[in-house]
Amino acid sequence: MTPADGAPAASCTGVDKTYRTATGVVRALVDVDVEVPRGRVTCVVGPSGSGKSSLLRLLACIDSPDAGSVRIGGHAVDGLGARGRRRLRRRQVSYLFQRPGDNLLPYLTATEQLRLAADLRGAAVPDEDLLALLARMGLADRAGHRPGQLSGGEQQRLAVACGVVGGPALVVADEPTAELDTAAAVRVLQAMADLATAGVGFLVSSHDPRVMAVADGFVRLAQGRVA
Numbered sequence: 554m555t556p557a558d559g560a561p562a563a564s565c566t567g568v569d570k571t572y573r574t575a576t577g578v579v580r581a582l583v584d585v586d587v588e589v590p591r592g593r594v595t596c597v598v599g600p601s602g603s604g605k606s607s608l609l610r611l612l613a614c615i616d617s618p619d620a621g622s623v624r625i626g627g628h629a630v631d632g633l634g635a636r637g638r639r640r641l642r643r644r645q646v647s648y649l650f651q652r653p654g655d656n657l658l659p660y661l662t663a664t665e666q667l668r669l670a671a672d673l674r675g676a677a678v679p680d681e682d683l684l685a686l687l688a689r690m691g692l693a694d695r696a697g698h699r700p701g702q703l704s705g706g707e708q709q710r711l712a713v714a715c716g717v718v719g720g721p722a723l724v725v726a727d728e729p730t731a732e733l734d735t736a737a738a739v740r741v742l743q744a745m746a747d748l749a750t751a752g753v754g755f756l757v758s759s760h761d762p763r764v765m766a767v768a769d770g771f772v773r774l775a776q777g778r779v780a
């Protein structure tokens with residue numbers, strides 16, 4: 554499965570997402586059109602409850618819209634069965650959680666984390682490329698270290714590296730700097746901006762001005778609509 558030439562990292566058209574709860578219906582996303590370009594960091598902003606996480610989950614293929622269509626790297630997600638979606642997600646999408654430790658397996662070294670991510674993506678990545686990626690993340694001397702031996706910022710940079718290894722179309726990150734101090738956050742964001750240039754699209758939700766400062770573009774949500 555190779556990304557269609559020239560296709561954006563991801564896009565959605567006319568997307569609605571509604572949650573039904575015991576107390577009623579919440580229209581989390583209403584008729585949302587978004588395009589996430591490759592080679593860029595796109596930041597999703599909006600007040601609490603405006604639908605940022607819902608949008609991220611749809612574009613990461615974790616959740617499905619009630620209406621509208623989603624494309625990842627030029628591939629239509631609609632109409633795929635559970636297996637097809639899993640396969641598309643595994644090869645073309647990475648999802649980064651807010652807490653660095655949640656993105657890594659505690660018993661694997663940094664190199665082993667990268668190797669696992671590449672293998673899961675079905676990508677043959679030579680060891681020297683994995684080490685070069687670690688070096689690019691400022692983790693050259695951490696290749697044999699496990700997450701518990703790394704700072705939060707180092708863990709998150711390693712998670713970003715795992716996110717791009719093997720060449721997915723899209724890396725989705727929900728508040729990736731929320732747990733980091735400024736110096737660590739800036740290094741994570743620089744890592745994203747640097748790695749995006751290889752052609753992956755980053756889609757990052759954040760309230761953090763440090764994230765907004767490195768973003769190449771914005772999706773502004775208000776009450777579930779693109780504002």
Ligand SMILES: Nc1ncnc2c1ncn2[C@@H]1O[C@H](COP(=O)(O)OP(=O)(O)OP(=O)(O)O)[C@@H](O)[C@H]1O
Nearest residue numbers: 572573574579581600601602603604605606607608
């Ligand atoms: N699983 C769910 N069940 C019911 N309602 C939900 C569910 N997930 C989200 N919502 C509601 O959908 C709306 C959008 O939520 P979402 O988490 O996408 O917003 P957000 O912009 O990410 O908010 P925050 O910045 O506070 O994380 C909110 O009104 C929220 O309460």
